[in-house]
Amino acid sequence: IRLTQVEKQELFAKYSSKNAQVNHIDTELYHQDFLEFTTDKKFDFIVSNPPFYHGGVCKSEDDMRHAARYNEHLPIERFIAKASKLLTPRGRFIFCYDPQMLPQLIVELDKAKCKVEDLRFVYPKEGKMASLVMIHARKGSKSLMKTHPPLFAFSKDAFSLEAQQIYAQTATHSIKCEIE
Numbered sequence: 001i002r003l004t005q006v007e008k009q010e011l012f013a014k015y016s017s018k019n020a021q022v023n024h025i026d027t028e029l030y031h032q033d034f035l036e037f038t039t040d041k042k043f044d045f046i047v048s049n050p051p052f053y054h055g056g057v058c059k060s061e062d063d064m065r066h067a068a069r070y071n072e073h074l075p076i077e078r079f080i081a082k083a084s085k086l087l088t089p090r091g092r093f094i095f096c097y098d099p100q101m102l103p104q105l106i107v108e109l110d111k112a113k114c115k116v117e118d119l120r121f122v123y124p125k126e127g128k129m130a131s132l133v134m135i136h137a138r139k140g141s142k143s144l145m146k147t148h149p150p151l152f153a154f155s156k157d158a159f160s161l162e163a164q165q166i167y168a169q170t171a172t173h174s175i176k177c178e179i180e
Contacts, residue, residue, distance in 0.1 A: 001163045002026070004030070004041070004043070005020075005028070005029045005030065006080050007029065007030070007092075008031075008032060008034065008073075009068065010031065011064065013029060016029060016089060017029055018046070020044060029039070032080060034048075034074060034079070035078055038077075041086075042087065042088040043088065044088050044092065045092045046082070046086060046093050046094070046095075047094045048079075048085045048095040049096065050071075050095060051067065051071050051074050052071055052098045053069050053071060053098055054070075054098060054101055057085045071101075076101065077108050078118045080093075080109055080111075080114070081108070081112050083114075084113060084139060085096075087114075088139070089139060089140055090139060091138070092138050092139075093137045093139070094135070094137075095134075096133065096134050097132070097133055098120075099121055099132065102133055109137050113139055114139050115137060115141040115142070116135055116136070117137060117138050117146065118134075118136035118148060119133065119134070119145055119146070120134045120148050120149075121134075122134060122152075123150055123151070123152050123153065124154055125153070125154050126152055130150070
């Protein structure tokens, strides 16, 4: 793959560089705000874990955590419009978000000529409210949306069997590493 990354925060940019190095991925990293990112390139895929908590939640006093978590730093309408402009025709946009914001996400995706093709809710445990929605949208799509079964992240105090299988299949490791 040819990977282009955009990361606003310095520490997360270091994590991302280290992750690419450890996994032998050739990457071009732009240390800047996604909304200010400019390029002549168009992308087949955009994958994002944006700051997605809405303004009504209790907020962290830590500046780094605040910027990483709350969507006031990357408003939904601007985030989706920017991603759409960077996608090729029929390009795919894959991201996660606060499930309480799903109606607004679908409206903004529609405005940006992107349609949700796949949707999956993530729950911390059975009996809890969904804490995340994973979305696969496609520019110019006419497909009907597929809603996938829920993903439960934990069973008791350990990762659920499905979560363990996902980590194993993707050879995913925690980014909690020491930056040199």
